[in-house]
Amino acid sequence: MPQIIIHRGTHTIGGSCVEIKSNSHRILIDLGTPLMEKGGGELNQNALEKPSVENGILPDVKGLYKDTNPDIFAVFISHSHIDHCGLLNHIHPEIPVFVSKGTHSLIEIGRVFYPPQSKIFFENYKIFKHWRPVELGPFKITSYLMDHSGYDASSFLVEVDDKKIFYSGDFRGHGRKSKLLERIVEKPISNIDCLLMEGTTLGGQHKVGFENEEEVEQEFFNIFSKQKDVSLIMAAGSNVDRLVSLYKATRKSKKTLVLDLYTYYLLDQLKQITPGLPPFDGDNIRVFYIRGHAQNIVDHLDKSILYKYKTRKIEIDEIVDQREQMVLKLPVSALKKISKILIKKTPFENVKYIFSMWKGYLDKDSYHQDFCNEYNAELVHVHVSGHAYLNDLKKLAKALKPKKLVPIHTLSGENFSSHFENVVIYDDHAPFEI
Numbered sequence: 001m002p003q004i005i006i007h008r009g010t011h012t013i014g015g016s017c018v019e020i021k022s023n024s025h026r027i028l029i030d031l032g033t034p035l036m037e038k039g040g041g042e043l044n045q046n047a048l049e050k051p052s053v054e055n056g057i058l059p060d061v062k063g064l065y066k067d068t069n070p071d072i073f074a075v076f077i078s079h080s081h082i083d084h085c086g087l088l089n090h091i092h093p094e095i096p097v098f099v100s101k102g103t104h105s106l107i108e109i110g111r112v113f114y115p116p117q118s119k120i121f122f123e124n125y126k127i128f129k130h131w132r133p134v135e136l137g138p139f140k141i142t143s144y145l146m147d148h149s150g151y152d153a154s155s156f157l158v159e160v161d162d163k164k165i166f167y168s169g170d171f172r173g174h175g176r177k178s179k180l181l182e183r184i185v186e187k188p189i190s191n192i193d194c195l196l197m198e199g200t201t202l203g204g205q206h207k208v209g210f211e212n213e214e215e216v217e218q219e220f221f222n223i224f225s226k227q228k229d230v231s232l233i234m235a236a237g238s239n240v241d242r243l244v245s246l247y248k249a250t251r252k253s254k255k256t257l258v259l260d261l262y263t264y265y266l267l268d269q270l271k272q273i274t275p276g277l278p279p280f281d282g283d284n285i286r287v288f289y290i291r292g293h294a295q296n297i298v299d300h301l302d303k304s305i306l307y308k309y310k311t312r313k314i315e316i317d318e319i320v321d322q323r324e325q326m327v328l329k330l331p332v333s334a335l336k337k338i339s340k341i342l343i344k345k346t347p348f349e350n351v352k353y354i355f356s357m358w359k360g361y362l363d364k365d366s367y368h369q370d371f372c373n374e375y376n377a378e379l380v381h382v383h384v385s386g387h388a389y390l391n392d393l394k395k396l397a398k399a400l401k402p403k404k405l406v407p408i409h410t411l412s413g414e415n416f417s418s419h420f421e422n423v424v425i426y427d428d429h430a431p432f433e434i
């Protein structure tokens with residue numbers, strides 16, 4: 001009988017790591033950096049900087065790390081968010097890492113633009129295709145492409161010893177790819193023995209007032225079309241759904257979308273995987289060159305990329321001259337530089353700083369509010385969670401009818417049984433059979 005060990009995730013959000021074992025054969029799903037202590041407390045920063053098994057940052061998985069004899073078949077990564085893949089630097093180079101094309105691409109882009117401590121390196125990797133099973137010893141692993149704020153995210157079906165385990169990964173049903181959840185619900189996989197399902201939003205801090213990504217796009221449009229001055233926006237580059245919403249809303253309101261080199265390069269790369277993504281010839285996207293980003297491109301990629309994007313390059317003068325046309329999605333440092341010049345000409349009156357990320361970051365990083373105070377911009381929160389709300393969690397659980405439903409990636413596991421059937425809560429590190 002196969003065994004599952006959730007090394008981290010039974011009582012926390014982030015840092016997921018699940019081991020599945022059949023006799024002496026083992027695979028791992030996700031190896032993420034924790035975002036918080038078990039139960040939600042703040043992590044020790046020193047421990048995070050020097051992760052080890054002893055200080056509890058690295059999950060205690062035998063035969064996984066560089067200083068041991070490799071004894072794990074493979075590590076499967078559900079998506080590129082750091083809380084699902086951030087500890088891959090520590091694994092033994094002989095252990096293959098299985099990733100989707102999009103996940104691999106985003107990790108590679110991170111190696112170009114992220115600060116050194118956030119870069120993820122692994123030499124030995126294999127690309128899996130969604131919906132195409134990978135067979136490894138007794139395991140058959142199939143990725144199901146899912147709707148999530150992280151691009152190209154997977155759920156995994158693991159078939160082993162005549163049992164079926166479904167790992168939801170991070171997912172939602174209110175993004176731009178809600179069809180992916182519908183597809184699973186309409187043609188559910190039968191006889192699921194164990195469903196490991198996330199429950200990030202169940203604590204209630206993830207509701208913002210928007211129900212889905214379409215409403216976010218509509219609100220962007222409302223703001224941009226009424227705005228008689230520049231619009232400023234803060235969103236994660238890797239939230240590709242959000243970039244598309246932004247692109248569509250700026251286009252509809254006939255404004256110019258100004259992206260930094262990192263975000264533009266990211267879209268340009270991912271377009272090779274998803275051709276429907278912007279940029280398109282003759283679109284409304286311009287690129288603001290930030291010295292640090294340009295240097296990263298020269299150091300890690302090729303200078304020719306800077307020339308390739310030159311036709312889209314925008315200078316501060318043009319932004320100032322046509323300020324009412326501009327929607328700037330740039331880092332705060334660049335927004336400051338530009339805003340300084342803008343307010344010298346005309347002070348901001350009704351300028352909005354659209355914060356389009358999880359509001360927890362606002363409490364963590366005061367520089368968003370500081371920026372707004374300093375430049376007299378109004379902070380407005382336009383966002384929808386990257387994670388499923390209760391109705392979609394219920395949809396998945398109902399469709400898959402698991403014999404056992406185990407909460408993961410949640411601070412509200414104890415509440416699962418009021419919403420779902422067959423819930424069993426385990427503790428981190430505690431092996432259980434299915």
Ligand SMILES: [Zn+2]
Pocket residue numbers: 079081148150170386
């Ligand atoms: Zn995620």
